[in-house]
Amino acid sequence: MAKVSMTVNGKAVSGEVEGRTLLSTFLREGLGLTGTHIGCDTSQCGACTVHVDGKQVKSCAMFAAEADGAEVRTIEGMANADGSLSVIQQAFQDHHGLQCGFCTPGMVMAAASLLADNPKPTEAEVRHHLEGNMCRCTGYHNIVKAVLAASGQDAGQIAAE
């Protein structure tokens, strides 16, 4: 066991981990932050997406000890300080960008990293960026709409088939 310390959603945290402890396991079981979902555990689905030092990563494909000293952000850190939904989260709700909600934490984290890098993405750029995030419910159109709306663009033309 080794001690790891990191900042998660602005709060300093630490814990004992084994070499094999995944970042996703540390967040969910060590810190009780179960908003980070495990859909596949095989690097395919993106449900476990979090930000490490501002970059989106699959937390099931990184060891907790590799995040020692890092700034980590999870879905629990996305709402506004007063508890209201952030612009991206609100856009998912407004545009029906979720159904069961299982993929949503990963989608929101991926969308946030896209918009941080590229504040006005095109529809094609949104789709390209979300390639690693699977959704089994929505058919993606409303997710793309939500991300475009969150960027302040008119999402009206995207077909909601």
Next chain:
Amino acid sequence: MHNFELVKPSTIAEAVAALGQEGAQALSGGQTLIPTMKQRLNMPDMLVSLTGIAEMKGVCKGDGGLHIGAATQHAVVAKEAAAAYPALAKLAGGIGDPAVRNRGTIGGSLANNDPSACYPAAALASGATIVTNQRSIAADDYFQGMFATALEEGEIITEIRFPIPEKAAYLKFEQPASRFALTGVFVAKYPSGVRVAVTGASNDGVFRWAEAEAALSANFAPSALESLSLSGEGMIADLHGSGDYRAHLAKVLTKRAVLAAS
């Protein structure tokens, strides 16, 4: 996953010393290694993380063309190689998805030598040099078949040097679920001639298509490839496509790469 000890050296020398121990293995981005450890296809006693080694990171111009540290993530190559070697940057930006590109590294990809990976095609078509802690290996000698390379036990790639071509392009026909290359072709035109490397097709991993290289060196146009064909024999055949299909794709992609080369 079996448990192991994780060590994080900050120099190449420390990493090599740690890798000298029984059961030690290098960990770079972990995007290939961690999934294989979960399946217990790999059960190291110790992982030696390479991503905290500053001398193994970054993109810069040097004597060998564009030098890229082995622990440089795909996303960094996609940005930082864009001016000097746009085709290489584009390839890096097309690997997997954003999360994979933020963790996965060029050295990990070349060490793994997946028969459907993208970077091996770039290294072979560019006549790159694979620099390790021990020696320099020409790409032509480095790739030795599916998942096989010239690396010795405990040897690590530290840097890759890419001679910069006059024109180049990488075209990948994506396997839509994994986004690996169902077949991919990298074409690079140098003053000394054209090099063509095909990935995702052969059971022996990435290979150079000599006939296409000769034809394109004489005339760098898609029409130069008209009379050529690759055989489906020895090509990967799986549920995504037959050997003949991949051989056909390789020719189509080579033509498109010539058109796209800039």
